Amino acid sequence: MEMKSASDSLAALGHTTRLAIFRLLVQAGPDGVNAGLICDKLELAPPTLSFHLAHLSRVGLIRGRQEGRFIFYAADYAAMDALLAFLTDNCCQGAQCLPTAAAPLKRRRTAATR
Amino acid sequence: MEMKSASDSLAALGHTTRLAIFRLLVQAGPDGVNAGLICDKLELAPPTLSFHLAHLSRVGLIRGRQEGRFIFYAADYAAMDALLAFLTDNCCQGAQCLPTAAAPLKRRRTAATR
DNA sequence: TCCATATTTCAAGTATTGTAGAAATAAGCG
DNA sequence: CGCTTATTTCTACAATACTTGAAATATGGA
Numbered sequence: 419m420e421m422k423s424a425s426d427s428l429a430a431l432g433h434t435t436r437l438a439i440f441r442l443l444v445q446a447g448p449d450g451v452n453a454g455l456i457c458d459k460l461e462l463a464p465p466t467l468s469f470h471l472a473h474l475s476r477v478g479l480i481r482g483r484q485e486g487r488f489i490f491y492a493a494d495y496a497a498m499d500a501l502l503a504f505l506t507d508n509c510c511q512g513a514q515c516l517p518t519a520a521a522p523l524k525r526r527r528t529a530a531t532r
Numbered sequence: 533m534e535m536k537s538a539s540d541s542l543a544a545l546g547h548t549t550r551l552a553i554f555r556l557l558v559q560a561g562p563d564g565v566n567a568g569l570i571c572d573k574l575e576l577a578p579p580t581l582s583f584h585l586a587h588l589s590r591v592g593l594i595r596g597r598q599e600g601r602f603i604f605y606a607a608d609y610a611a612m613d614a615l616l617a618f619l620t621d622n623c624c625q626g627a628q629c630l631p632t633a634a635a636p637l638k639r640r641r642t643a644a645t646r
Numbered sequence: 647t648c649c650a651t652a653t654t655t656c657a658a659g660t661a662t663t664g665t666a667g668a669a670a671t672a673a674g675c676g
Numbered sequence: 677c678g679c680t681t682a683t684t685t686c687t688a689c690a691a692t693a694c695t696t697g698a699a700a701t702a703t704g705g706a
Contacts, residue, residue, distance in 0.1 A: 421548055429546025431619075433664085437539045444620070447627040453683060463666055468684050470664090487673045487682050495629040499637060502616050505545075506558070513561040515609040523613060547694085567653060577696060582654050584694095601652050601703045 419504045423477075427501050430477045435462065436470045443480055443493040450483070450492030533618045537591070541615050544591045549576065550584045557594055557607040564597070564606030 431437050438460055443451060451459075457467050471491060474480045478497045482489045509515060509523045516523065545551050552574055557565060565573075571581050585605060588594045592611045596603045623629060623637045630637065 421551060425546055425548045425551045427546075428542050428551065432539055432541075432543025432546040434535055434539045435664090437535060437542065441619075441621075445622045445625060447624045448629055454681090457683095464683065465666055465668095465685080466664080469666095472684085484673095489683070493624075493629075495624070495637060496631075498619065499630065502619065505555075505612065505616065507555075508559045510561040510607075510609070511559060515562055515607075516613060517610075523609060549694090568651090571653095578653065579655080579697080580695060583696095586654085598703090603653070 419500050424501060424504045426477045427479055427497070430474050430479060433470070435460070435466070436474055439467075439470055440474060440479060440493065443491055444495075444498070446492070448492055448495070450481075450490035452485075452488040452490050453482075454488070456491070533614050538615060538618045540591045541593055541611070544588055544593060547584070549574070549580070550588055553581070553584055554588060554593060554607065557605055558609075558612070560606070562606055562609070564595075564604040566599075566602040566604050567596075568602070570605070 431440060439456060442456060442459065453464075453467060453471065456462070456471075457464055460467070462470075471480070471482070475482060475491075479494055479501075480491050481494055482491045484490075506523050512522060514522060545554055553570060556570060556573065567578075567581060567585065570576070570585075571578055574581070576584075585594070585596070589596060589605075593608055593615075594605050595608050596605045598604075620637050626636060628636060
């Protein structure tokens with residue numbers, strides 16, 4: 419993952435409304451949730467929700483699939499995994515970074531290690 | 533971790549310059565790097581760097597410690613860990629979220645599980 | 647004390663982003 | 677076809693964030 423793509427994703431999550439949407443979808447699972455239901459659960463005006471869903475989609479953190487009149491949005495778990503990997507990549511060069519843990523933060527799977 | 537604090541941290545990382553600074557510090561290890569050196573490595577104007585360091589400090593992702601005329605900044609690994617935990621918390625309710633993996637994204641240690 | 651160096655604060659201009667009403671599009675149903 | 681529902685696009689305003697020159701602060705050394 420490149421710096422720009424990672425920072426775009428992080429910026430997308432760096433807003434309480436979008437973070438709430440994303441977590442809702444992460445916890446909802448791969449089937450996703452339709453836009454109207456997200457509106458209700460988070461009490462958002464439809465245009466506001468649409469704006470944020472478009473933002474999250476644009477950076478690749480979520481995906482929408484049309485089903486009849488509904489659009490179901492689901493988290494892109496692979497994108498989230500890649501983002502977490504980017505953050506902890508090459509963490510602390512093997513030194514002990516977390517005092518309470520025995521070992522450094524685990525390096526997550528990356529394109530190179532898959 | 534609360535929603536607001538998490539989104540503040542993510543927003544802080546959602547900027548190429550700050551993300552570059554943070555990764556530099558994550559990879560540098562617990563001893564940290566002094567501000568001037570960060571300036572040189574990332575080719576930033578001192579006030580610009582200072583602005584971003586203040587931002588990252590304010591949200592708790594990094595810490596500075598004075599040492600003579602220098603201020604060494606280091607990543608706060610515990611804060612990063614908590615942030616990653618927040619994102620994957622209660623991920624996909626046990627369903628399989630990553631098609632290539634056998635199991636869902638691991639739930640990281642949280643205050644509740646420590 | 648005076649100077650050089652390290653870093654921050656101030657100030658001001660520019661640019662970007664978030665919100666929500668109104669209107670538009672799209673899909674299914676009678 | 678016309679109606680209802682689901683969602684998005686358009687528009688315009690308000691608010692916030694980024695950058696950098698200039699000035700200020702602080703630390704150590706001559």
